[in-house]
Amino acid sequence: MIYIAAAIAVGCAALAASYGNQAVMKKTIEAMTRQPEMKDYFRMNMFISVGLIEAVPIIAVVFGFLLILLFR
Structure with a gap:
C-alpha cells in the first residue's frame, strides 16, 4: 500500500506541475x-x-x- 501511495503522490505532483508549466508558458x-x-x-x-x-x-x-523507506 505504501508503494501505491508514493506512486499516487508523485504522479499527482507531476500532473500538477505540467499543468502549471503550461499555464505559465501560455500567459508568457x-x-x-x-x-x-x-x-x-x-x-x-x-x-x-x-x-x-x-x-x-x-x-x-x-x-x-x-x-x-520509513513505512516498509
Missing part, C-alpha cells in the same frame, strides 16, 4: 505578443517560474522515497 506567450519590447523580461520571469514549479515534483519524489 500572450504577454510577449502584446508587448514584444518586453520579451526579455517576460522570458526571464517565465524561466524563474518554471523552475519553481518544477521543484514541486522533485519534492514529491523525495517524500515518496521517505514514505517507502
Whole structure:
C-alpha cells in the first residue's frame, strides 16, 4: 500500500506541475505578443517560474522515497 501511495503522490505532483508549466508558458506567450519590447523580461520571469514549479515534483519524489523507506 505504501508503494501505491508514493506512486499516487508523485504522479499527482507531476500532473500538477505540467499543468502549471503550461499555464505559465501560455500567459508568457500572450504577454510577449502584446508587448514584444518586453520579451526579455517576460522570458526571464517565465524561466524563474518554471523552475519553481518544477521543484514541486522533485519534492514529491523525495517524500515518496521517505514514505517507502520509513513505512516498509
